Amino acid sequence: MKRPKHEDAPGSESLLVEAQDTKPIRSRARKGGLSLLPTISLDVLFEIFGFLKPLDLLNLARTSKAFRNLLMRKSNAFIWRASRSLIPNLPECPSDLSEPQYACLAFDPHCYRTELSWNRFQHHLAVSSKILRAVSENPYKVRRFTEMIQTSQYEALSLRLNGLDCAEQTLVIEETKKAVRAIREVRHISLAGFKIVNDVALKHADACKAWLSGVNRARSDELHQIREGRKRIIKEWLETEGWKPEIDYHTWWKISKHRAIKDSRPLTARIWSRIRPILTEYMLEMRTIRMEETLYNSRRRILLQAWNDFLAEPASFPNTDVDVLPHVADVARFKPFDDIIKLPAHVVVERDTFLPAFVALPNLVRNWRRQVDQQLAAIITNGYPKEYAPVGDIRQLATSVFVCNACEQLFFWIDAVAHNCSLDFPRGSSKERNDSFKEQVARIAYYSLGSSPWSPKFRSSTVLAIHVIRSCCQDPRTATLTHMDSTSTPFYCFACHPDGKTVMHWRKGVCSAFLVSLLVSETFAARTQSLTQQSSFRS
Structure with a gap:
């Protein structure tokens, strides 16, 4: 029983048409076009092949069996000779190679014998020339030596093979043995006749070297x-856009x-659209560096002089209500x-x-000090054990102890704010430094003012302070600096002075505990390194 036909809802046909219209139209690929070429008349094919270069013929021969049978046929060597004639100054094919072999050796970058991607032609010329010259000078010495080759590390025939891998060394060995076998086969030929053949091969190798050198030189010139040309066009565009002061500076x-400027690809519309924003951003950075070095540096030195004058006259300096002033x-x-600069x-x-x-300096300094305290508080908070939660103002707690990562000295809160290492520019090797644009600008400002903006270079030493405070019978969660200084509980360290005759203040005790922990860690590292070296020597 057939199902009844239902009429479509009104407007459904228009919706279907719209859906079909919005669907992207994709062109159908043409299939089998290349497979029809062998069916064309041979005269037409040979005429087409006459305009192809040797590498094009090699690639075409690898597309199908029909092309391979056609191009690799010995009777069709004239196709390869016509293709080779398109290459200027290319030497003739040597007698020991076929036309396809010569084309593969000269133009194909892949070596199917050693499974390496390298310049076969140049390497073949270097190895063959040295082998032929050595064979010509003393063939019997080569024969005796090659019969003893059983290792991959050797020097033969003045060929230094230490820089080659096993696959390349195998190729050189095979070339040497091939030359020796050729000597054995032509023993009946006089040495004079062999030298004639050898001289012909050497001349061909020298001609190939000269051709290859000319090709490389022409490519380099191109x-x-x-x-x-790319640099000239970009320079003209930059000068038109107003970047000439940066170019002159x-x-x-x-x-x-x-x-983006030194690239060796010709400029196209697509490349231009891609590199214009890159060049604009780069030239903005160059302009900023120029302004920093020529204009902003001199104004920073004027500010430095004004700042020193204000520090020399406290009466004229506005009241900031802070204990440490910024640099x-x-x-x-x-x-x-910064706006004035x-x-x-x-x-x-x-x-x-x-x-x-300077009128707005008090509020600016207070905000600066607030940010400094927030950064230090984050360091101390991260160093607290889980069972110790700070109570009260963290700046006043006795557990707020810092260790400088640069000089390995121990500081309390106020001393950490005024520590000089926080004003030093990060130093290191050229490989470790990041030569980014921001760091270049920061380095310029550093050399003009003799310092960098305040940056914390500390780690927390709260755990050591907790041990010392607990030894003084105080609660590390609530003990403040004022309370610890007022109680002034004396104690001594058994590790430093077992006799108990040296009595220390609690601040000195924290420093002593830090030095002992640092000494123990360095001694342990030294012992570990010495034991590792001994074990390595024993093994």
Whole structure:
């Protein structure tokens, strides 16, 4: 029984048409086009092959069996000779190679014998030339030596093979043995006749070397011309966009080192659309560096002089109600001062120009100190054990002890804020430093002011302070610096002075405990290293 036909709902046909219209139309690929080429007339195929280069013929011969049978047939060697004639100054095919073998050796970058991707042609020329010269000079010595080859580490025929891997050494050994077998086969030929054949091979190898050197030189010149043309176009565009002051200051030699400028690919519309934002961002960085070195540095030195004058006259210095003042490197980053430093170049900045900014200094310093305390509090909080939760103002607790990562000294809260290592620029080897744009700008400001903005370089030593405070019969959660100093509980360390004659203050005790822990850790590391070295020597 057939199902009854139902009429479509109104508007369903239009919806179907819209859905079909929105579906992307994909072109159908043409199949089997290349397989029809062997069916074309041979005269037409040979005419087409005459315009192909040897590497194109090699790739075409690997597409199908029909092309391979056609191109690899010995009677069709004229196709390869016609293709080879398209290569200027290429030497003729040697007698010991077929035309396809010669084309594969000269143009195919992949070596199917050693399964390596390298320049076979250049390596073949170097090895063959040395072997042939050695055979020509003393063939019997080569025969005696090659019969003893059983290892991969040797020097034969002035061929230094230490830099080759096993596959390449095997290739050299086979080439040497092939030359020796050739000597055995032509024993009946006089040595003079053999030298004639050898000289012909050497001349062909030298001609191939000269051709290869010319090809490499021509390719190098071509890439150089492309790079220079690309640089010239980019330089003209940069000067048109107003970046000439940066080019004159940094020199075009330095700017052209950017990877988007020194690339060897010709400029196209697609490449232009991609590198324009990159070049604009790069030139903005170059402009910032130029302004930092030529304009902002001199204004920072004026600020440094004004800051020193204010510090020398406390009466004229505004009341900030803080115990530690920031360094001038931090003051230069405050917004009122930074705005004056980065005024346009035509504005003259003098010492009195910074006076309005000093009016807002009290609030700026308070905000700076608040941020410093927050960073130090985060370090101390992370160093607390789980069972000890700080109670009260963490800045006043006796457990707030820091250790400098740079100088390995122990500090309490106030001393940590004023520690000099927090103002040093990060130093290290050139490989460890990150030469980013921000770090370059920070380094320029550092050399102009003699310091970098305050940055914590501490780790928490709360655990040691807890042990010392507990030995004084105090609660580490609530003990403050004032309370510990007022109680002044004396104690001594059994590890340093077992006799108990040396009595210490609790602050000195924290320092002593830190030094003992540091000494023990270094001694343990030294012993571990010495034991590791001994075990390695024994093994």
